[in-house]
Amino acid sequence: MANCMVFHTQIASIMEVLANAAVTEICKLVDDDYAVLRLEITQSQKENRGLRRKLQLLELKVARDRADRTIRERVLASRPSSVKILDRYRGTARGEGHLTGGHRSFVKPAGHNTWRDDQPITVDEGSGTSTQHVIVIESADAEAAGPGGLSLVKQERTEGEDPTHSRDIQTGAAAGVVPPVAVEDLATTPQHRTRPSITEVSGTLSAVLKSETETLTVTHRLLHTGSDHGSDPERLLLGRLGCSPAPDSKYLLYGNPSPRTVHSHQDSGGASETGNDLSRSYTTAMDPGIMLLVLETQTDLSRADCNQYSSSVYSEGGIDKKSEVILIDEVTVKMEGDAPLTCNADETHLWERYSQSNTSDFLDCRDRLETNLNVATHSPLHTVRDRDPVSPSMAPYNSHGSIFFDQVFNSDKRARDEGWGGGATSGNSKEKRFLCMFCNKGFSCLRKVEIHQRVHTGENPFSCTQCEKRFSRQDHLKRHQRVHTGEKPFSCPQCEKRFSQAGDLKRHQRVHTGEKPFSCTQCHMRFALAGNLKMHLKVHKGERPFTSMHCGKRFSERSYLRTHQQKKHSAV
DNA sequence: CTGGGGAGGGGGCCC
DNA sequence: TGGGCCCCCTCCCCA
16 A cells, blocks of 8 residues: 555656656747747848838839830820920010010929920020020939828028038938939039028939029029829928018928829810919929928018019028029009009019928928818918027938928019018018918918919919819909800990909009009100000010011011011901 | 900918 | 909000
């Protein structure tokens, strides 16, 4: 019995030892397998990340190629639209010329990459012919454009800072991915070349701006971006280029993340819609997904100062913070009452650039912006206010990736508007805290800026159901529709003539009053209409830009040429 | 050439 | 804040 007990004890001991050994072995196996498994998981994760990265790059490349192809097709299909752009922003450059002034630098819609070279556009300007070079913007890789979108860019111009260094920092992040931003300013020497305020942040795109003017020795900048419309909305930041607000003023330059309507060129109506064509192409080109910009005014140049310095070249190297400006010839004729005619032949349009934003601020802005984007508004605007002072440490590239362009295009209308006191620096009683990111014009509320920006973006959300014409404003559409309805609500009390626009009636009534508020300073002839005076001035200037192909006879107006040709034709 | 109208672009203001 | 209107300006066209 005792032996039996001992035997059982021994058996139990052996069983325990064996069990322990088995457990140990099992644990060891589990640990080994677990380690292997972990290793495999880690490797798989790494592989996944790598593959995902490759996939993103491939997708971006495909998207970019598609966008390039589309844009190339559009540009090739509508090559003349480039001239229409001139027309839009010069206001007068239609067809054969007929230019009285305006910008001497032109915007190529962003993304129209096939319009690559400096294409001289010959515009007959008065007695001479000016060869205008088109600003060329080239898109570039979009590889680093993160889906998160908004980028962070900071640009600083502090006294003594080397702007080259600043730019290098800003572009450096994308340098390995995209071609560096190239800006050529043929009018300036390399030493005086003003560094472009184009900051390639994410590599979504690089911009090549080439601008050259024949008669100007000033630098000008322009920004544009382009991307695949169908892909993730491009994020860009636009700086500004234009005469700066008053010193020490701070303005909010907002982004317009409007889900821009992209119109195909098939939408373009007939020949009567050339303007719309332009708008559409331009809209397509712009299509900014998000534009956000933080701006602090920086230059000491007032508008007048800009005018004064408009023909000089500014260098931003080192401590020079002055703006780049562009001199635009523009003839504006405005006559009030019997006051002498005023001809500002050297109306200037000014380009300047600068922008400042703090990295953290920008991230903050981005967050706000992205938050706002979730709101289903048509075109939410986002403002950033009270920017912190600029920090020298730049972090131009964030994880989301995006672009910052610190440039702005000024339309010739701007000078006029600001001449009326509507500019950002006009110091109106109403504080105009909201700046157009394109022309820096100030507005008192976001809605106005949004509407105004359509001037630059070409967005025409309101279309006529009768003729497919498109308008940037609803009231303009409504007014246009009187063309179809025949409605003429404004009637002249003197002659019962009716007009569709109140201004037309007012203008017409000069017929009855005999009022001729526009007088020529050369011959003291007076005119009831400003356009008539304008045409008359060509007589004095001897401007005859319209030449008959048949007999070589020259005319000051296209209509004269047309009449002449009709007579010739009827005679034959 | 001149006179004049049609129509569109754009800003400001009011409700 | 958005709609609507007024106003100014400009281009184009035609008589």
